[in-house]
Amino acid sequence: MADSPVLRVEGITKRFGGLTALEGVRFSVEAGEVVGLIGPNGAGKTTLFNVISGIEPPSAGRVVFRGEPISGLAPHLIARRGLARTFQIVRPFPGLTVLENLAVGGLTDRVFDFRGELAEARLRARAVAHEVGLHGWLEREASTLPHGSLKRLEIGRAMLMRPTLLLLDEPFAGLGGHEIEEVSDVIAGLAARGITLIIIEHKLRALMRLVGRAVVLNFGKLIAEGAPREVAASPIVREAYLGEKGAARLA
Amino acid sequence: MAGSASRDTSSPRVNEARQYLPLLALPVLGLLGWFGGQPLTITLIYGTTWAAYAVGYDMFSGFSGRVNLGYAMFPATAAYATAVLSARFNWPVALSLPAGIAAALLLAALVGALTLRIKGIYFALSTSIVPLALFQITHVFGKFFGGEEGIWGVPPVFSDPRYDLLVLLGLLGISVAFSLWYVRSKAGLVLRAIQGSDLTAQALGVDTFRFLFVSLLCSAAIGGAAGAYLTHFQMLVAPEILQIVTTLQIITFAQIGGPGTILGPAVGGLVLVFLNEQMRAWADLRLFAYFVVLVVLLRFSPEGLLAPAARGLARLLRGGRER
Numbered sequence: 001m002a003d004s005p006v007l008r009v010e011g012i013t014k015r016f017g018g019l020t021a022l023e024g025v026r027f028s029v030e031a032g033e034v035v036g037l038i039g040p041n042g043a044g045k046t047t048l049f050n051v052i053s054g055i056e057p058p059s060a061g062r063v064v065f066r067g068e069p070i071s072g073l074a075p076h077l078i079a080r081r082g083l084a085r086t087f088q089i090v091r092p093f094p095g096l097t098v099l100e101n102l103a104v105g106g107l108t109d110r111v112f113d114f115r116g117e118l119a120e121a122r123l124r125a126r127a128v129a130h131e132v133g134l135h136g137w138l139e140r141e142a143s144t145l146p147h148g149s150l151k152r153l154e155i156g157r158a159m160l161m162r163p164t165l166l167l168l169d170e171p172f173a174g175l176g177g178h179e180i181e182e183v184s185d186v187i188a189g190l191a192a193r194g195i196t197l198i199i200i201e202h203k204l205r206a207l208m209r210l211v212g213r214a215v216v217l218n219f220g221k222l223i224a225e226g227a228p229r230e231v232a233a234s235p236i237v238r239e240a241y242l243g244e245k246g247a248a249r250l251a
Numbered sequence: 252m253a254g255s256a257s258r259d260t261s262s263p264r265v266n267e268a269r270q271y272l273p274l275l276a277l278p279v280l281g282l283l284g285w286f287g288g289q290p291l292t293i294t295l296i297y298g299t300t301w302a303a304y305a306v307g308y309d310m311f312s313g314f315s316g317r318v319n320l321g322y323a324m325f326p327a328t329a330a331y332a333t334a335v336l337s338a339r340f341n342w343p344v345a346l347s348l349p350a351g352i353a354a355a356l357l358l359a360a361l362v363g364a365l366t367l368r369i370k371g372i373y374f375a376l377s378t379s380i381v382p383l384a385l386f387q388i389t390h391v392f393g394k395f396f397g398g399e400e401g402i403w404g405v406p407p408v409f410s411d412p413r414y415d416l417l418v419l420l421g422l423l424g425i426s427v428a429f430s431l432w433y434v435r436s437k438a439g440l441v442l443r444a445i446q447g448s449d450l451t452a453q454a455l456g457v458d459t460f461r462f463l464f465v466s467l468l469c470s471a472a473i474g475g476a477a478g479a480y481l482t483h484f485q486m487l488v489a490p491e492i493l494q495i496v497t498t499l500q501i502i503t504f505a506q507i508g509g510p511g512t513i514l515g516p517a518v519g520g521l522v523l524v525f526l527n528e529q530m531r532a533w534a535d536l537r538l539f540a541y542f543v544v545l546v547v548l549l550r551f552s553p554e555g556l557l558a559p560a561a562r563g564l565a566r567l568l569r570g571g572r573e574r
Contacts, residue, residue, distance in 0.1 A: 053454060079456035087454070093447035096440070104444045105455045111465040113437035121437075161456055 004067055006031045006165050006196045007052070007083075011061035014047055014220075021047045022220045024061070029165070034197045036207045036228070039217035040240065045200045046088055048217070049167050053085045054078040066164065080109075084163035088170045088200070090150040092142035099125050099138040101153055105160030124160060132156040132186050148179035155186055165196045172203045180206050208232075216240070270431055273514055277420045280521075284416040292412050294528055299419040300481045301527075302520030303426050305504040306513055307473030310430040311466050312502075313511035314439055316446030317367070320379035323497035324362070325471040326478020327385060329355040330488040333479040334402040335395070344408055348479050355475025356468055363467045367460055370449060379495065386493040401489035408483045415484045422480065423517065426473045430513045433469065442466060496538045500527070503541045506548050509558030518557055 005028035014022040022044045029035050037045050050056040052063050054075040062071040070078050079085075084105075093101050102125035108117060129135045132152040137145060142153060151171060158166055171187065172180045180203065187210055191197055201207040208214070208228040216224040216231060218240040224231050231237055284295040308322045333351030336342040342350070358381075366377045389396040396402065409415055433439060441462045444452045452459050482488045491497070501520075508519025530537050552559065 055450065055454070074458075075450070075453040076456050076458045079454055084456075085454055087451070091448050091451045093444045093451065095447060096443055100440055100443075104440065104452065104457065107437060107441065107457065109456075109458045109461060111438050111462055118437040118440065157455060 005029055006033075006066060007198075008064040009048070009052065009061075010064060012048065012051055012058045012063065013060040014044070014051055014056060015059045020220055022051065022058075022217075025217070025220070025222050026061075027215050027222060027225060029196060029198060031164075031196055032191075032194050033213060034191045034199070034211045036211035036214040037198055037200045037217065038202075038204065038207070038214055038231075039223075042219075043217040044220040045217055046169055047220075049085060049169055049198075049200065053083060053167060076109075079161060082162070082164035083167070084158040084161045084165070085167035086154040086158055086169055086171065088173060090147070090154055092145070092150055092153060094141075094143040096142055097139050098129065098134055098142050098145065098153060101142040102128055102134075102156050102160055105157040121160070125156075128156045128159050131159070131189065133182060147174050148176075148182070151175060151179075151183055152186060155183070155190075159190070163195060165198070166190065168197060168199045168201075170200055170202065172201055172206055184210060270435075270514070271428060273518075274424055274427060277424050281417055281420050284420075285413050289412065292416055294525060295521075296412060296416050296419055296481070296484060297528070298521040298524035299416065299423050300477045301501070301504060301524050302517045303419070303423045303477035304474050304501045305508065305516035305520040306423070306426050306430055307470045307477070308501050309505045309508075309510060309513055309516040310434060310473070311442075311470035313505060313513075313516070314434050314442040314446065315463055315466060317370075317463065318375040318378075318502070319467075319470070320375040320495075320498055320502075321362075321381040322378075322470075322474060322501055323492060323494075324358060324378075324381045324385060325355045325474035326481075327382060327488075327492045327497075328358045329475035329479035330482040330492060331389070331396060331402070334405045334482050334488040337483070338402055338405045339395075344406060344483060348476075348483070351479035351482075352472055352475040355471045355478070359468050359471035360464075363464045367463045367467065379498070382493040382495070382498065386490055389490045389493070397488075397490075399490065401487055403487045405482055405486045405488065407486055408480075412484065415480070419477065419480060419484075422476055426477075427513060427517050429469075430473070433466075434511075434513060438462060438466060496541070499538065499541050499545070503545050503548075505555075506545060507556050509555030510553075512555075512558050515555055515557045515561075519555070 008028040009025055012022050012025045025048060039045055047056065051058045054070065054073055058071055062069050065081060065083055070081065093104065099122060103118065103121040106121035106124050110117065126138065129138055132155055134149060134152055134156060137149065145153065155171065168187065171183050175183060184206055187197065199207060199211065211228060213226065214228050214231040215222060216237050223240055224234045224237045280295060284292045304326060308319060312319050329351035332354035333347040336347035336350055337344055362378065362381055366374055369377055390398050441452065441457055444457065445459050445463065449459050504519040504523050505516035507523065508517065509515030530540065533540065548555065
């Protein structure tokens with residue numbers, strides 16, 4: 001199993017009524033890889049995340065995670081297998097503190113907790129809060145956090161699930177230079193720990209420093225795949241998405 | 252900084268062991284009811300029952316945010332089941348009562364399986380229909396369920412209502428203690444997370460349906476137990492319990508007491524039943540009164556009246572001591 005890819009996206013097609021959001025998308029991700037998923041707005045990147053994480057069923061094709069097909073499973077079952085994700089728009093649980101928000105990521109499905117499971121999750125939440133730099137805000141209601149901290153909260157919540165594969169949907173969205181570096185450090189730390197990552201991001205300069213490979217979507221189709229430099233140099237990609245200016249930024 | 256912020260959070264958190272202290276009021280109510288004369292005993296019996304309904308409602312809806320607009324279906328089903336079994340089939344009360352609770356659980360499982368994946372207002376709508384459907388059933392199968400008349404001749408458990416009051420106070424105590432523990436446990440955390448975002452909770456690996464389902468069963472057991480027992484005290488069950496006003500009344504009690512606090516709805520139920528007894532003469536106007544109270548509260552004090560009042564009192568006491 002160690003040789004087989006962690007994730008295989010096998011000819012995923014997703015249609016919404018007459019609109020084809022994804023068409024025959026096919027790629028795979030090896031264990032420990034950090035992959036950037038890029039493409040212009042509306043290319044189908046988030047839809048692909050939704051299909052992989054089980055929020056949307058594919059119209060055709062299938063997703064194989066650690067050697068087993070997961071398409072058609074409920075989102076929580078996919079998450080339980082070690083495939084976690086964050087959302088483009090931050091979604092803290094309102095009314096819950098930072099610590100509680102994190103702890104939710106570290107729970108099992110037993111409804112009645114007689115073994116101190118919640119206490120253990122809180123303990124782990126504290127440790128993760130330290131890693132993502134939220135330890136000063138543990139008792140604060142999460143929805144009152146500034147945007148940058150919310151982004152780190154999302155990642156922290158996913159970390160509590162101890163995922164094998166983590167899908168990050170625009171972790172830098174809405175962040176300034178300094179905050180981007182903070183979040184980058186957190187992501188680099190995850191990669192260093194051997195967590196496989198797929199990252200959707202428009203802030204390409206910051207993204208390309210993190211990833212070993214980039215996959216490019218345009219109009220729902222995979223149009224290029226390769227090392228960041230190769231992808232940036234590819235004429236199809238330049239034309240479809242980056243434009244000369246973007247390509248220059250990567251060089 | 253973190254400490255001062257935590258005091259301001261509106262999350263329904265209560266202090267660890269101290270939260271159970273208000274349960275000490277129950278023996279006091281028992282004494283009042285025992286020595287205070289029959290009218291007081293009977294009012295307290297109703298107050299205790301409605302408090303249990305409000306607690307059962309709150310431990311699910313107050314935390315998950317799924318408004319169960321048909322909550323009366325649980326006490327009603329348990330009441331009808333124990334009434335039919337004891338009055339028509341001569342089952343001993345010791346068997347018919349648990350069977351009544353089991354019937355409420357069965358209904359909760361059925362309704363839960365059908366509705367818990369529905370969110371927001373649509374959950375409220377779909378649950379609100381259930382008691383109305385049951386109301387129809389009591390009329391269509393009138394021979395069996397007594398139609399408009401209901402079922403009479405349900406055997407009482409005790410001849411002295413004061414014993415009934417003690418049983419119901421015990422039941423309320425267990426319900427409150429269990430609910431307080433439950434909502435502070437992992438399950439309560441998950442329910443509050445689900446209230447925030449069902450989808451996010453699922454993405455974090457939480458089987459949201461399972462937590463909602465089990466919580467709904469607990470909620471049904473509390474209402475079912477109280478409803479079944481009250482039927483034996485009243486020696487009858489009437490189909491009015493299935494009308495929307497029953498649930499509306501429960502929600503109003505919980506809303507005045509402070510939703511998501513368990514204790515608030517318990518106190519709300521106990522206190523407001525006294526008021527309710529006064530309004531008995533108003534008949535249909537009661538429905539209107541509840542509607543007005545509910546709307547005014549939701550608009551101006553969504554936290555209820557009792558919880559902010561209790562907090563204000565606590566602050567006053569603390570402030571007095573500090574000075």
